[in-house]
Amino acid sequence: MFFVMQNKTYNLYPEVNEFQKFYLKTGNFHEIYYEVCGNPNGSPVVFLHGGPGSGCSPTQRRFFDPAYYRIILIDQRGCGRSAPQGEIVDNTTDDLVNDIDAIRAALNIDKWLVFGGSWGSTLALAYALAHTDRVTGLILRGIFLSRPTELSWFLGQVQAFFPEPWESLCTYLPANERHNPIEAYEKLIFSDDIKLSIPAAIQWNNFESSIMTLLPRQADPSSETNGAVELARARVQIHYIQNNCFVGERDLLAEVRDKLAHIPTDIVQGRYDMVCPPITAWKLSQAMPHASFQMVEDAGHSAMETGITSALVAATEKFKSLNINSLNI
Numbered sequence: 001m002f003f004v005m006q007n008k009t010y011n012l013y014p015e016v017n018e019f020q021k022f023y024l025k026t027g028n029f030h031e032i033y034y035e036v037c038g039n040p041n042g043s044p045v046v047f048l049h050g051g052p053g054s055g056c057s058p059t060q061r062r063f064f065d066p067a068y069y070r071i072i073l074i075d076q077r078g079c080g081r082s083a084p085q086g087e088i089v090d091n092t093t094d095d096l097v098n099d100i101d102a103i104r105a106a107l108n109i110d111k112w113l114v115f116g117g118s119w120g121s122t123l124a125l126a127y128a129l130a131h132t133d134r135v136t137g138l139i140l141r142g143i144f145l146s147r148p149t150e151l152s153w154f155l156g157q158v159q160a161f162f163p164e165p166w167e168s169l170c171t172y173l174p175a176n177e178r179h180n181p182i183e184a185y186e187k188l189i190f191s192d193d194i195k196l197s198i199p200a201a202i203q204w205n206n207f208e209s210s211i212m213t214l215l216p217r218q219a220d221p222s223s224e225t226n227g228a229v230e231l232a233r234a235r236v237q238i239h240y241i242q243n244n245c246f247v248g249e250r251d252l253l254a255e256v257r258d259k260l261a262h263i264p265t266d267i268v269q270g271r272y273d274m275v276c277p278p279i280t281a282w283k284l285s286q287a288m289p290h291a292s293f294q295m296v297e298d299a300g301h302s303a304m305e306t307g308i309t310s311a312l313v314a315a316t317e318k319f320k321s322l323n324i325n326s327l328n329i
Contacts, residue, residue: 010313012062028090033081034074038066044109046072050118053236055080078236086232088239093246097127117141137264139315142301143281145252146245165210172203189234198227201234211274214300253287265291266315270299
């Protein structure tokens, strides 16, 4: 096990505004949005967003050197610009893994670097386990393995550190339903009445947003709330949580120990991550002793906290040196 200490601070790359948009039509009614930017002949990297349900954003292109990497971002089923928005039918972890590899094949990519944070770290590992021969490396942040203990933390135990957000989440509900918030929110968020579903979705999403960083973040007064996006995000997330993210019965730690020992891996974790507590990252680092592991001492969960951002960009820079001789760029 290696603890990597950064010698310098890395910043995000400048905005990448030129990109191609694509849709993958699956065998059913889902259409999966994905985009490609950066160097068309560069080293391919795929970004897997968190949530479940969040979708990708332009900022996430900026973890990668666009002169070096061919950057692929995917909005998972039901998320972001994928359609139908918020759809949970035929939406499981195995479906997402299949979509990822279908996009790889559609882009005529043999192997790629896989980058995933939070729920995206679960998905990255699930993909790597299913398609090990297609993965050149893993960059994982804010580790989540979808174990029942982790879900129990997020669904109640976290109130030991964030009593105010938990109180806000619960007091939105009738008093007789506060003992089981996720069941109560599920009923509201999946209601056909958008006057019930959208406000409940916003309340649900605000809870997670309020515990993302070590220090409170100032709200952006110019940002607008998109009710449809908020609803889709909440529906997909609750669908996955209620099904233990479709990996709850698997021992991912044992699986990665057996199958991924040869895959170069960087693990980045915030010491004070209240969404995905660091014990999971620690156990993953023990299961993957060949991986580099950085515990960022002044950070929570968000990839946008300075220390986390710097560690992630440093990891993408490191992988450039691993692949530099195999590219024509």
